Amino acid sequence: MALNLPAEDPMPEGAATYFDKCEEKLGIVPNVLVAHAFDAERLDTFAKFYNSLMLAPSGLTKAEREMIAVTVSAINRCHYCLTAHGAALRQLTGDPALAETITQNWRAADLSERQRAMLAFVEKLSLRPAAMDEADRQALRDAGFSDRDIFDIASVAGFYAMSNRLASATEMAPNPEYHAMARD
Known part of the structure; x- marks a missing residue:
């Protein structure tokens, strides 16, 4: 990634838990999530919005x-x-x-x-x-x-x-x- 956005250190527990779930389900932590790790609140907001759009019940498959x-x-x-x-x-x-x-x-x-x-x-x-x-x-x-x-x-x-x-x-x-x- 061209920008150097260091992750929060230490990584907040919620973010670390989310990354662990990604690793467990996907086998990877998507780089888009890693890019947000510099700000736990922004990471949480991004992840919640993604999950509500892409995974929640909808008339769209x-x-x-x-x-x-x-x-x-x-x-x-x-x-x-x-x-x-x-x-x-x-x-x-x-x-x-x-x-x-x-x-x-x-x-x-x-x-x-x-x-x-x-x-x-x-x-x-x-x-x-x-x-x-x-x-x-x-x-x-x-x-x-x-x-x-x-x-x-x-x-x-x-x-x-x-x-x-x-x-x-x-x-x-x-x-x-x-x-x-x-x-x-």
């Missing part, structure tokens, strides 16, 4: 949320997030080819009409947010999304727009382990 993360990250050319969330998408779908295609060009992927509508919305929101209008929301409703789902789609897209900028600004490197995950 976990795979759909990862599709959003990958699509936004592809638009922003975020090496860290494309690598990390490409791996997550491969794991969730069990389909490395699908995940790689979404990473490169979601329009070429074998997606449902629902997912196509979702990613078209995400693409426009990422590239031309001021141009969003009722027709964009209605297209999602027509594809079967509720207004709460639309809010979740926008929230996930917004979170990754922010995360992409943070990763790019700090030259955050993805954990090497992500490259080999879920490729079998």
Whole structure:
């Protein structure tokens, strides 16, 4: 990582416990979390927001949320997030080819009409947010999304727009382990 942000020393118990859980569940502590370790409160806020968007109950599947993360990250050319969330998408779908295609060009992927509508919305929101209008929301409703789902789609897209900028600004490197995950 290009910025030198030393972790709090000693690491607060809550942060250390969270890192231990990551190591246990994932086999790694994602570098994005390590980057936040200089401030336990910021780390906790980031982790809680991520967990509420990506893991909490929603009308969106976990795979759909990862599709959003990958699509936004592809638009922003975020090496860290494309690598990390490409791996997550491969794991969730069990389909490395699908995940790689979404990473490169979601329009070429074998997606449902629902997912196509979702990613078209995400693409426009990422590239031309001021141009969003009722027709964009209605297209999602027509594809079967509720207004709460639309809010979740926008929230996930917004979170990754922010995360992409943070990763790019700090030259955050993805954990090497992500490259080999879920490729079998």
